[in-house]
Amino acid sequence: MFRALADPTRRDIFERVIGRGLSVSTLAHDYEMSFAAVQKHVSVLERAALVTKERHGREQIVHGNVSTLRRATELLKAFEEIWIGRATRIAEILGEKGSE
Amino acid sequence: MFRALADPTRRDIFERVIGRGLSVSTLAHDYEMSFAAVQKHVSVLERAALVTKERHGREQIVHGNVSTLRRATELLKAFEEIWIGRATRIAEILGEKGSE
DNA sequence: TTGATATACAACCATATGGTTGTATGATAT
DNA sequence: ATATCATACAACCATATGGTTGTATATCAA
Numbered sequence: 001m002f003r004a005l006a007d008p009t010r011r012d013i014f015e016r017v018i019g020r021g022l023s024v025s026t027l028a029h030d031y032e033m034s035f036a037a038v039q040k041h042v043s044v045l046e047r048a049a050l051v052t053k054e055r056h057g058r059e060q061i062v063h064g065n066v067s068t069l070r071r072a073t074e075l076l077k078a079f080e081e082i083w084i085g086r087a088t089r090i091a092e093i094l095g096e097k098g099s100e
Numbered sequence: 101m102f103r104a105l106a107d108p109t110r111r112d113i114f115e116r117v118i119g120r121g122l123s124v125s126t127l128a129h130d131y132e133m134s135f136a137a138v139q140k141h142v143s144v145l146e147r148a149a150l151v152t153k154e155r156h157g158r159e160q161i162v163h164g165n166v167s168t169l170r171r172a173t174e175l176l177k178a179f180e181e182i183w184i185g186r187a188t189r190i191a192e193i194l195g196e197k198g199s200e
Numbered sequence: 201t202t203g204a205t206a207t208a209c210a211a212c213c214a215t216a217t218g219g220t221t222g223t224a225t226g227a228t229a230t
Numbered sequence: 231a232t233a234t235c236a237t238a239c240a241a242c243c244a245t246a247t248g249g250t251t252g253t254a255t256a257t258c259a260a
Contacts, residue, residue: 019184020186080166082118086119090119125237157236214247228236
């Protein structure tokens with residue numbers, strides 16, 4: 001999922017489909033690269049569960065998946081928790097030393 | 101930065117150095133791969149500003165950089181803001197329709 | 201039915217990535 | 231002074247990634 005978000009084009013695609021649906025060709029229209037390249041980016045996002053596709057006639061509508069985004073945020077926050085945890089432990093050790 | 105966090109080994113290294121310092125060899129000790137491979141991972145994290153190195157005698161101590169982690173979290177939260185924004189606008193449109 | 205549109209997918213290419221080994225250098229310990 | 235330890239870095243290799251073009255298929259419009 002971090003790998004999926006590592007590419008600027010994919011972050012842009014993702015941003016555009018959060019909270020609304022856009023067809024693959026609508027997305028592709030605004031990039032210099034070929035339609036197939038955009039298709040590949042969408043499929044990378046799809047495998048990472050950051051977007052889902054919903055067929056509507058001959059179009060495939062791409063939707064952003066907010067819950068996966070949330071899970072990513074949680075993961076980063078977990079790193080912060082580790083940091084807070086260690087900082088607290090260090091503070092405790094210093095506190096113990098101080099009270100001797 | 102997402103690219104740096106995309107690799108499991110690097111996430112593990114990062115996790116281990118948040119809130120404390122570990123030498124490159126200490127880090128390398130616990131992975132199957134060669135010392136040079138771990139060194140490369142650390143340098144990727146360093147270029148992404150997720151860690152910094154501080155020389156101490158012949159050892160190089162790797163420290164996690166929490167502020168960069170925070171910036172990453174902010175970025176993901178910004179995506180959520182976009183989502184909230186669009187959801188609100190849709191609610192407004194529905195509200196307008198309802199009041200006609 | 202025919203033509204245009206939207207998508208899917210395969211084959212291919214250049215470059216990036218994640219790994220290796222080997223060599224060099226600075227710091228430490230004896 | 232010398233051996234050892236921690237690191238740096240180059241050269242190399244296999245595979246992944248991000249792009250291309252070309253072809254096939256399904257849907258919509260005329």
